[in-house]
Amino acid sequence: AQSVTQLGSHVSVSEGALVLLRCNYSSSVPPYLFWYVQYPNQGLQLLLKYTSAATLVKGINGFEAEFKKSETSFHLTKPSAHMSDAAEYFCAVSHMIYNQGGKLIFGQGTELSVKP
Amino acid sequence: KAGVTQTPRYLIKTRGQQVTLSCSPISGHRSVSWYQQTPGQGLQFLFEYFSETQRNKGNFPGRFSGRQFSNSRSEMNVSTLELGDSALYLCASSLGQGRQGVGTEAFFGQGTRLTVV
Numbered sequence: 001a002q003s004v005t006q007l008g009s010h011v012s013v014s015e016g017a018l019v020l021l022r023c024n025y026s027s028s029v030p031p032y033l034f035w036y037v038q039y040p041n042q043g044l045q046l047l048l049k050y051t052s053a054a055t056l057v058k059g060i061n062g063f064e065a066e067f068k069k070s071e072t073s074f075h076l077t078k079p080s081a082h083m084s085d086a087a088e089y090f091c092a093v094s095h096m097i098y099n100q101g102g103k104l105i106f107g108q109g110t111e112l113s114v115k116p
Numbered sequence: 117k118a119g120v121t122q123t124p125r126y127l128i129k130t131r132g133q134q135v136t137l138s139c140s141p142i143s144g145h146r147s148v149s150w151y152q153q154t155p156g157q158g159l160q161f162l163f164e165y166f167s168e169t170q171r172n173k174g175n176f177p178g179r180f181s182g183r184q185f186s187n188s189r190s191e192m193n194v195s196t197l198e199l200g201d202s203a204l205y206l207c208a209s210s211l212g213q214g215r216q217g218v219g220t221e222a223f224f225g226q227g228t229r230l231t232v233v
Contacts, residue, residue: 034221043120043206043224090159102172103149103161104208104222 002027002093006107014115019063019078021110023091026072032094033074034104035065039087047089050074061085086114118143120209120225128231134195137228139207141188147171147212148190149222150182153204162205165190166212194230202232 007022025031032051036044048059055067065076074091088111092104121140129135141148149172150162161174165184182192188209194201208222 036224041226041229043122043226044208046221046223049221103164103174104151104159105161106159108158 002031002095002105004091004093004105004107006089006091006110008110009108010111010113012113012115013081015083016080019076019081019085019112021076021089021091021112023065023074023076023107024072025074025091025093027093033065033067034092034094035059035063035074035076036090036092036106037087038090038109044090047076081112081114083114083116086112088112120207120223122205122207122225122228124228125226126229126231128233129197131197131199131232133197134193135197135230137192137194137205137207137230139190139192139209139225141190141207141209142223145209145211145223146188147210148184148188149208149210150190150192151206151208152176153206153227154202159206162192197232199232202230204229 003026005024013019034049035047037047038044047063048057050057050067058064063078065074067074088109090109091107095102095105123138147166149164151159153159162176163170163182164172168184179195184190204227206227207225210222
């Protein structure tokens with residue numbers, strides 16, 4: 001069975017500080033992992049994805065994530081927070097079977113606040 | 117390229133009524149999935165359609181149903197609405213097939229906010 005745990009439902013950083021959002025996954029097969037961002041009253045926007053090509057994945061808006069198999073982690077980072085980064089972030093694992101489709105399994109989300 | 121379009125954006129319904137939500141996927145995407153988002157339960161998978169067939173289903177009661185048309189547009193229906201059905205309903209489209217992991221990233225619409233009173 002696959003599952004995702006996001007550590008910390010709320011993270012607060014100062015503008016310009018490092019952003020670190022934690023995600024740990026459980027998967028019985030090689031996972032495909034995603035980070036999505038959601039702004040208030042909006043849908044989910046894909047930030048980045050890991051599909052086994054490279055362990056360090058770069059996404060949009062300066063975010064990146066590193067896949068660490070030994071730690072079953074896929075933490076999201078950004079070197080310098082911007083006020084516009086304030087949003088809710090979701091880590092997800094893909095439970096997909098070739099040509100049979102499937103679903104995304106989401107973590108509970110982490111709300112990021114950025115202080116001026 | 118147009119994104120995923122969901123209509124309507126907001127709905128208010130009375131308990132016991134039924135509701136239909138619509139989703140138009142990205143052009144060329146054949147898979148449409150639906151998710152329910154609530155503060156208490158987070159994001160939960162409802163079902164997935166691919167080429168007009170329901171391919172996967174989550175753990176929701178039979179009051180929740182859907183369908184997909186030949187142009188890949190999808191509708192979701194909830195009958196006999198309950199207060200607990202109040203949520204943001206998100207539709208996601210993807211290519212839906214290919215080598216494992218390829219084409220599985222989902223692109224989401226802005227959602228339909230359903231309020232049941």
